Amino acid sequence: MNITVCAKQIPDPANEITYDNGLISRPEEQVLDDTDRYGIEIALQLKEKYEGEVTVISMGPAGTQKGLQQALQMGADKTLYVDDDSLKGSNSLMTASILSELAKTTDADIVIFGTESTDGYTGTVPQQVARFLKLDCISYIKAIEISENVTLTRQTLEGSEKVIMPEKCVLSVTAGGVEPRYPNFKDIMAAKQKPIEKVELSSLNMNASQNLEFLDIEKLENSKNGEKIIDEGEAYQVVIEKLKELKVI
């Protein structure tokens, strides 16, 4: 089974996100989006059952490749990435077009994504890739059970439902669905020997174009300067008084 899993390098979420002309400023060193760890974990579990190869695909400024290394440290076999200045500011459809072309080069049976990236949060790329590849998309997976078949539990508006994973499809995995593994020292060393290959944009077909024009960005002032009280045992009274004032009680 060829398993392809998409991983995104994002600015370290511990730091404040900054924007330059409507685009997220990306430092040289970016990290693996935590959301992708869940997809990688599922890819590795599928590999353990069915054998085959786990290929990570990625698009965006490669920089120090730290995030790509982190994906390999978890146990993926190799990485293919596209990094081209002309892709800067790509909309979700352009991103999905490139990722689906990359997935084609891996001859993937199963293509796996997190449901949405932590920095962009558009949450549409997995489904768009599925449509480009003309595959079924099993989205919002919150649990996986591997026995004779692979049973996937999908999150739905009102609860959940289950499906059997078909031979070829695209999966999107919610955070919390599985427990991503932590690499040990040996895994970290082994990852250094694994191939990270750059794919030239010119070798891929771009089947989408820019239709979203950036107009303006504005940081909201969220700070309310509300009343702040250090509890020394009696602060509950302030809460109760406030609830009375608000006519809650």
Add this chain to the structure above:
Amino acid sequence: MKTLILGEVIDNKLSSGTLEIINKANSLSLEYKVVTVGSSDAPVIGSSTFHQTYIKRSAESLQFNNVADKLSQIIQEENISLVLAPSTYQCRDLVSFLSVDLLSSPVSNVINFDIQDDSVVTTNSINGGESIYKTKITSSCSLLLIRPKSFDPIDLELNNEYETIEVENSAIEIFDVFKEEKSGPQLEDSKIVISAGRGMVEKENLSLVEDLANKLNAAIGGTRAIVDAGWMPYSQQVGQTGKTVKPDVYIACGISGATQHQVGMKDSKFIIAINKDEEAPIFQLADLGIVGDTLSVIPKINENI
């Protein structure tokens, strides 16, 4: 601008997200029809004020590709140039599929939009609601995924009159459909919401929040961290990937206030936060902040109400 509103069914009626979008479409005097996708047999979704088409999908087959084919056909045949959809699981799948068919990238997390010189201009919330971002859409068909609670829902008299289209099943069968039980006041409509976070330390302590909720007739919510930890069902998650709430009073118990949580509650009218960590970001949003141990403050509130 010829518009298609993609509707959704909840409890056999049009979802509040759909009603919010209809209200906004009316305020912009858009020429629209509604196409609603659902699996119930005879939902009450028709209206004398707009044309409704019901695409009935099977609850036993994952057939969103087939639904999207049908939607694409309607959009192309009727020269639709604007598609408005609530940002839900189902609509995110469908709008993403449509975006490939129509070669038009959608805008996600839209909180407002307008028509300027025949173009759609969107305002969307980014970075967990810390910033707002304005975009002009230049493709011939614009696709918008709209965050819940961005507009007030319209009050409509609904009926059973609409056209129904059925779609073919796919090869993927759905089984073990599970509906989370709903009890007590519902998060989306409750005037008072009490939410719990990691600061509650362990699941058993949620009984403190439940006691308070009972006394205040409040709905209970939680952060993603505690939903992921299995303390609460997903339907109670407040935040970016969960529900958006705008109650009169929001009480955050042991919640640090990551941006992903803030986006789901920051428009609440009055926010009370109780947290040990004086530096917790939740205090920036709070109208009243109590720096203290949630586990000692809440029992005292409960005893004294």
